[in-house]
Amino acid sequence: MIDQYLGALVAHDPSRAPLAPDARFAQDNQPLRLGEALWMTASGLGRYRHYFTDPERGDAGLIGVIYENGVGAIILLHLKVENRQITEAEQWVAHDPFGAAAYEEQRAPESVWSEPIPADRRQSREALEATAYMYFQALEKNDGKGVYPFTDDCQRSEDGVRTSNRSESMSYGHSDTSVSDFTTLGCKAQFQLGFFGFTTGARDRRFLVADPEHGAVLSCAFLEFDGTQPDSITLTDGRKWRVAPYFWTSRTNQLHEGFRIENGSIRRVEMTMYEVPFATRSAFAPAEQAPAVIKTSSSAGNGGEACDQKCLRAMVDKFFDAMISHCPCCGVLADHVKYTENGQIVKPGEGLWRTLSSRGAYRVYLSDPVTGQAGYYGDINEKGLLGMLALRLRVQAHRIAEIEAIVVREQLRPGNGKAGAGLAENTAGIMTPMMLNELQPKGFVQVDPLLQQIVPRASRVPRTQLIALTNRYFDAFAQAKGDMVSFDDRCVRRENGILATGNPDGPVVDPAQPAFRLFRQKCAQELDTGFFSSILRLRDRHSLVIDEEQGLVLHLGFFDAAGNVKSVPVPGTGKVVVPPDLLRPATYVAPQLFKILNGKIRLIEGLAWPVPYGMKSGWDR
Numbered sequence: 001m002i003d004q005y006l007g008a009l010v011a012h013d014p015s016r017a018p019l020a021p022d023a024r025f026a027q028d029n030q031p032l033r034l035g036e037a038l039w040m041t042a043s044g045l046g047r048y049r050h051y052f053t054d055p056e057r058g059d060a061g062l063i064g065v066i067y068e069n070g071v072g073a074i075i076l077l078h079l080k081v082e083n084r085q086i087t088e089a090e091q092w093v094a095h096d097p098f099g100a101a102a103y104e105e106q107r108a109p110e111s112v113w114s115e116p117i118p119a120d121r122r123q124s125r126e127a128l129e130a131t132a133y134m135y136f137q138a139l140e141k142n143d144g145k146g147v148y149p150f151t152d153d154c155q156r157s158e159d160g161v162r163t164s165n166r167s168e169s170m171s172y173g174h175s176d177t178s179v180s181d182f183t184t185l186g187c188k189a190q191f192q193l194g195f196f197g198f199t200t201g202a203r204d205r206r207f208l209v210a211d212p213e214h215g216a217v218l219s220c221a222f223l224e225f226d227g228t229q230p231d232s233i234t235l236t237d238g239r240k241w242r243v244a245p246y247f248w249t250s251r252t253n254q255l256h257e258g259f260r261i262e263n264g265s266i267r268r269v270e271m272t273m274y275e276v277p278f279a280t281r282s283a284f285a286p287a288e289q290a291p292a293v294i295k296t297s298s299s300a301g302n303g304g305e306a307c308d309q310k311c312l313r314a315m316v317d318k319f320f321d322a323m324i325s326h327c328p329c330c331g332v333l334a335d336h337v338k339y340t341e342n343g344q345i346v347k348p349g350e351g352l353w354r355t356l357s358s359r360g361a362y363r364v365y366l367s368d369p370v371t372g373q374a375g376y377y378g379d380i381n382e383k384g385l386l387g388m389l390a391l392r393l394r395v396q397a398h399r400i401a402e403i404e405a406i407v408v409r410e411q412l413r414p415g416n417g418k419a420g421a422g423l424a425e426n427t428a429g430i431m432t433p434m435m436l437n438e439l440q441p442k443g444f445v446q447v448d449p450l451l452q453q454i455v456p457r458a459s460r461v462p463r464t465q466l467i468a469l470t471n472r473y474f475d476a477f478a479q480a481k482g483d484m485v486s487f488d489d490r491c492v493r494r495e496n497g498i499l500a501t502g503n504p505d506g507p508v509v510d511p512a513q514p515a516f517r518l519f520r521q522k523c524a525q526e527l528d529t530g531f532f533s534s535i536l537r538l539r540d541r542h543s544l545v546i547d548e549e550q551g552l553v554l555h556l557g558f559f560d561a562a563g564n565v566k567s568v569p570v571p572g573t574g575k576v577v578v579p580p581d582l583l584r585p586a587t588y589v590a591p592q593l594f595k596i597l598n599g600k601i602r603l604i605e606g607l608a609w610p611v612p613y614g615m616k617s618g619w620d621r
Contacts, residue, residue, distance in 0.1 A: 001081055002051060002062050005089065009066075010042045020085040026283035027091050027585070028612035029254075029276060037585040037613050038075075038093060040564040041068045048103035048160075050113065050258065050270065052209040052218040054125075058082055061209040061218040063258055063270060065100045068093070069563065069583040072100030074159060074272050076256045078208040078218070090208075090284055092220075092256065094274045095431045095584060099159025106160065112268060113260055117215045121263060125210040131261050132217045135269070136202040139223070144194030144236035149265045154187035156269040164190060174244035176424040179235070187269065194236045198229040198247050202255075204285055215261045222280065223253040223273070227355035227382070246427050248383040249409065250278045250351045253430060275430040277611050278351055279344040307395045309367035309549065312374035315395050316365055319403070323356045334399035340618035341405045343589060343611060352389075352405060355382040362388075362444040364451050364593065364605075366547040366554055370463065372396060375545030375554040377593050377605065379444045385427060386410045386441040388497075388607055390554065390591035392544040404544065404619065406556070406591045408496065408607045411438050433581040433610050435496070435588075436507050436518065443497020450595055450603055455551040461599055463546045469601060470553045470594050474541055480533045482524025486600045491523035493604040500606070501526055510577040516570060523601070534568040535582055536561050540617060544591070551596045559588040560613060585613035 001018065008016035014034040027037040046065025053060050062077040073095050080088035117123075123131075131149055138146045156164040163172060166183045175182060179195060201224035209218040227250045232240045254276050260268035307315065315332070322330040328348035341351045358381045366375030376391040387409035394402035411428040428434075455461075461469075469486065476484035493500045499519065500506075506519030509531070518531065527533075541557035563585045567575045588608045595603035 001079055001084075001086060002049075002060050002077065005077070005079060005086065006045055006062075006064075006066075009039060010045055012039055012042070014039065017089075018085050019089070020082070020087045023085075023087055023089060024284070025089045027614070028093065029280055029283050030612050030614040031283045032614045034089075036562075038066070038068065038091065040562050041583070041585060043067045043069055046072065046100065046104050047107050048109075050109040052211060052216055052258065054209050054211050057125075057210075059209040063218075063256070063272065065103050066093070068095075069566070069580075071095075071580065071583070072097045072104065073584075074099055074103065076220075076272060088284065090282075092254065092274075093584075094159065094272045095433075096159050096272075096274070099161065099272070102160030109270075110268065113214065113216065113258075116213055117262065122212045123215065123261070123264065125212060127264070128210050128212065128215065128217050128259075128261050129207045129219075131264055131266060132207060132219050132257070132259050133205060135257070135259065135266060136205050136219075136221050138191050139196055139199055140202040142191060142194055142196035142199060144192050144197075146191070148188045148191040150187040150191070151262065151265045151267045152186070152188075154265075154267055154269070156187050156190075156271065158271045158273065174246045174424055174426060176242055176244070178239055178241050187266070192236060194233065195241065197233045198225060198243050200224050200226045200228065204282060206282065206285070217259045217261065218256070219259070220254065220256045220282075222276070223255050224278075225251045225253070226350060227251075242424075244424050244426075245383075245385060245412065248385055249355050249427075251429075252276050252278045252280050254280070273430065275432055277342045277344050277615070279341065279346045280612075281344075305398065306369065307372055307398060308369050311398070312367040312369065312372075312393075312395060313365050315393060315398075315400060316374050316376050316391070319391075319393060319400060320356075320359060323353050324358060326353055326356075328353060332400055334396060334401040337399075337401055337403065339403040339405070342407055342609065343615050343618045345618055348403070352380075352382075352407065357381045357383055360386075360444070362447055364447055364552070366545045366550070366552050368545045368547055370546075373545050375547070375552075377554060377591070379441065380407075382409075385412075388439060388444060390544075390556075390593070390607060392554065404617070406589055406607065406609065408439050408609045410441050429610075433584060433586050435581070435608065435610060436509065436579065437496050437498045437500070437608070439607075440497035443494065443499075448595075448603060450597075451552065451593070451605070452550070454549055455597065459598060460548055461551060461596055463548050465599065466546055466548065466551070466553050466594075466596055467543055469596055469599070470543065470555050470592075471541075473594070473601060473604075474538055474557060476527050477533055478538055480527060480530030482527035485524065485527070487523045488597060488600040488602040491601055491603070493523055493526070493606065495519075495606045496608060509579050513573060513576050516573045516576055523604070529570050529573075531568050531570055531576060532559075535565045535578055536588070553594040553596065555592045555594065556617065557590050557592070558616070559590055559608075561586050561588065562613075586610050587613050587615050589615070589617075 044067035258270035360379035
């Protein structure tokens, strides 16, 4: 069944797989239609395939190598089979070409995985899953004092690379030189060291396949780092390890772990890991795993009295006071409040509530008394790491009932970090695509006065026209027709703090076409090139907050890069090859702030952040 499914995947044809008519499909925790995501980009299969099977339950799993537009990646797969038909297909892709190459060098799983457990020593599925559960329990808030169920000859690997019992040390993750010997230790000794103490949670543990005949379990969980980790961890041998900047912000990494279990102890661990948006849940997770809205003890507020511009702006400041105090208990929240952070439902008190240190001076407020909503667009500081926040608040009875936050953070990568070039200083998302225009905090030093300028009453544009103008902008983007939009002759657009119009130093996307640079032309002409409209599909676009007094619209859209467009014909240039990071399925969540004067778009301040392909906002609209 797995091989048939993989063959159909590479052929880009779901009809070749034995799929049930109502089969459910998801990739990277996003429910999608069959034929989307990897179905459009898979270009070949690798040699390495580690199968996990449980015929009694109809579960099949795989850790393997797949090629996506010619680039190696690791595929994790779980199929549910009933009556010889696949009723559920759940897959994840770790975009790690180095890990894929390591697997290809191995060619096949170690022989120990295929050795049957003697019948008189086989454990039940429940016992196998209990041992796997203990592994995650030992990983969570690891202090070196727990029960660690490993055999003396246990081996761990991560993305095809052995990370235990090595004869020579190797760099490990975000660790610094103080624990350079970590990979020379055995599985149990690694856990006894307390090195994983920065892990604050291993939640939503799922056991996808359990195979008593081979003592094998394929599992997955979300590893949580909530940003409350101390500056350093004292290991059980007395050494101190400085917690890396990567863990200073709230993050979620998804783990897939294959276990070989003998006599109640783990003999082999095969792991893959990659980053997902904080608080992500599985598309197939039980309903009870979804976070509920918080119940606060706040009063009902000031009855039905409306909140005017001054009141709405004050609510934004009260909200930040609560966040920076790391407590949702300051009387500003409604009895039931829904909070999303980068599209995920998060309980107030978690996520940014734990990590926000301060705001910077770049602050744009929006007030919309008609809908009782407030908006904000400004820079933030999380323990020294800089970012930008686009925010929508809905105020009811002088309490905040809805919070929608989009956070875009500075990415410190090896070679351009503030404090060094090594992985220990790296804050970039694990295996998330590198953008052409990643956030530049230096672009948010001072707000353009136009964004804060009150429009004279006689010159104000009504909200219906503000909405129509921004909608027309995105229609023009999709059709690559800049003349569809009423742009001011002085229109300026910026993206992630980078000048995205009239910029002679815009990025060269195709070395074979050095004369073509993005962001060199005016607002209308940039749309005319059609470069992004050919590779990005815009969906779920909507206005968050409309401020008629300032002529501002805070808008949110989702741009899907399917990854199946390899080149784009650009008028006046010819064929432009698409960069490698856009040749994989991804979605870019993109809040955009528009300044409209005299019925024309004068300024556009945009943010963009990569998330799993197909992800939605977390709000039903």
